[in-house]
Amino acid sequence: MFLALIWLLFVLLASVFGPMFSNYQAETIHWDAMAVGPGGDFWLGSDVMGRDVLVRSLLGGQTSLFVAVAATTVSVVMGVVYGLTAGFYGGRLDAMMMRLVDVLYALPFMFLVILLLVFFGQHLWLIFVGMGAYMWLDMARIVRGQTLALKQQAFVEAAFALGQKNNQIMWRHLLPNLMPVILVYATLTIPQVILVESFLSFLGLGVQEPMTSWGALVSEGAENMELAPWALLFPAAFLSLTLLSFNRLGDGLRDIWDPKQDR
Numbered sequence: 707m708f709l710a711l712i713w714l715l716f717v718l719l720a721s722v723f724g725p726m727f728s729n730y731q732a733e734t735i736h737w738d739a740m741a742v743g744p745g746g747d748f749w750l751g752s753d754v755m756g757r758d759v760l761v762r763s764l765l766g767g768q769t770s771l772f773v774a775v776a777a778t779t780v781s782v783v784m785g786v787v788y789g790l791t792a793g794f795y796g797g798r799l800d801a802m803m804m805r806l807v808d809v810l811y812a813l814p815f816m817f818l819v820i821l822l823l824v825f826f827g828q829h830l831w832l833i834f835v836g837m838g839a840y841m842w843l844d845m846a847r848i849v850r851g852q853t854l855a856l857k858q859q860a861f862v863e864a865a866f867a868l869g870q871k872n873n874q875i876m877w878r879h880l881l882p883n884l885m886p887v888i889l890v891y892a893t894l895t896i897p898q899v900i901l902v903e904s905f906l907s908f909l910g911l912g913v914q915e916p917m918t919s920w921g922a923l924v925s926e927g928a929e930n931m932e933l934a935p936w937a938l939l940f941p942a943a944f945l946s947l948t949l950l951s952f953n954r955l956g957d958g959l960r961d962i963w964d965p966k967q968d969r
Contacts, residue, residue: 707958710951717948721767730758732765733916741934751936753926762918763941769919770945773833774899780838782892785845790884792846793853794876804850807843815840816902823911833912837899845891852887856880886963893956897949904945920945 927938
């Protein structure tokens, strides 16, 4: 987990601050340096249009990480509010709310996202809102299940006995006890979002020029891998290692907060 955390911090800092210290711009075309291999002025080489692969990979990391964090935030907020409400009140309200979740689960997620992008345009905000508005379903189920278990605990009964209101019990007592679970599954949601965004960008439905993302870079690199294989290799390596690190971090946090859980 430690190595995963180090890699994620490195990618985050490099993506945010790295392009500021580069001598090259991501969209600048160098006509005299097309498909140049790694080394020299271009540390990771240049693509078939003469653009620096390193700078474009770092800027692609900015986009992919931003979409991942934004979509995960949307899913966490929606899922926590929905699941906590359903689990706390229970009864018919819980049954109706969870049946709605079951109905939404039956809808083809990727097909809906593609339809949204086709009809409303390929906007960055639409990508993370669309993904976050669907991925909250997992968070809602998890939070609801944990809430059903926690509200049977003695501290909740004591809060009821002291005359505290429902909202106070939910947000002051239950939510803090749910935070470890929420953080773990939020960490595991981020790589899912990155993977979906990369897939959409690979299909040409994600971010558009002059912006880029790891998925878009992998798509471009795959089209020209015979001329500049490094333009595919390095963005794919950034993407793969980041996904692996987020999953390892999430598993590590789950082991820390729930060491008795069977694998």
